[in-house]
Amino acid sequence: GAGVSQSPSNKVTEKGKDVELRCDPISGHTALYWYRQSLGQGLEFLIYFQGNSAPDKSGLPSDRFSAERTGGSVSTLTIQRTQQEDSAVYLCASSKGQDVDEQYFGPGTRLTVT
Amino acid sequence: AQTVTQSQPEMSVQEAETVTLSCTYDTSENNYYLFWYKQPPSRQMILVIRQEAYKQQNATENRFSVNFQKAAKSFSLKISDSQLGDTAMYFCAFMKRHSGNTPLVFGKGTRLSVIA
Numbered sequence: 001g002a003g004v005s006q007s008p009s010n011k012v013t014e015k016g017k018d019v020e021l022r023c024d025p026i027s028g029h030t031a032l033y034w035y036r037q038s039l040g041q042g043l044e045f046l047i048y049f050q051g052n053s054a055p056d057k058s059g060l061p062s063d064r065f066s067a068e069r070t071g072g073s074v075s076t077l078t079i080q081r082t083q084q085e086d087s088a089v090y091l092c093a094s095s096k097g098q099d100v101d102e103q104y105f106g107p108g109t110r111l112t113v114t
Numbered sequence: 115a116q117t118v119t120q121s122q123p124e125m126s127v128q129e130a131e132t133v134t135l136s137c138t139y140d141t142s143e144n145n146y147y148l149f150w151y152k153q154p155p156s157r158q159m160i161l162v163i164r165q166e167a168y169k170q171q172n173a174t175e176n177r178f179s180v181n182f183q184k185a186a187k188s189f190s191l192k193i194s195d196s197q198l199g200d201t202a203m204y205f206c207a208f209m210k211r212h213s214g215n216t217p218l219v220f221g222k223g224t225r226l227s228v229i230a
Contacts, residue, residue, distance in 0.1 A: 035218075043207075043218070045217040045219070048217050089157060091159065102164075103161075105160075
């Protein structure tokens with residue numbers, strides 16, 4: 001079946017502009033995660049959705065970052081007033097939401113802020 | 115908070131040889147899981163192997179095996195009979211056990227090059 005998809009694959013934006021990154025999880029997966037991978041760093045957790053529960057936003061680095069998940073499926077990560085330090089690969093993952101299911105990752109969106 | 119440390123930023127190995135990637139972690143949790151993920155140049159993260167902390171037996175998946183030392187908080191990955199397709203970034207990750215999933219905590223990765 002189809003895996004996790006993300007769009008766009010690459011995004012170049014000017015400092016100060018807003019960007020939206022999209023994630024389509026695997027159908028039926030109730031858990032969805034956003035991670036950020038900066039150059040030379042491991043993956044850093046940003047936000048986590050589980051079913052209808054309130055999202056875990058504890059990893060968001062600033063109030064310029066927000067995310068929503070509509071209808072328990074597609075998710076959008078929004079970065080307002082982008083800064084150069086926001087340049088990174090943003091990875092989305094989904095899982096069935098049961099006890100320690102494998103997280104399936106999308107190919108990521110490479111964001112470059114000029 | 116949990117931390118994961120991978121002390122080898124880069125490694126290389128000859129094709130068909132064996133290589134071991136190191137990972138240590140710090141946690142006060144008793145129930146947790148450990149993972150190794152592979153990230154080739156395509157950026158796609160692929161699960162290589164996982165280990166439940168409550169199991170003493172080391173996990174194996176074909177050419178991949180782990181050496182899990184719970185008391186030492188060490189979780190190394192051994193790749194046997196290395197192949198050119200094993201060239202990738204390898205990330206060690208920690209997940210505390212909870213009802214439902216929790217986010218993964220990753221190390222900074224080890225870049226492995228398999229040389230022909």
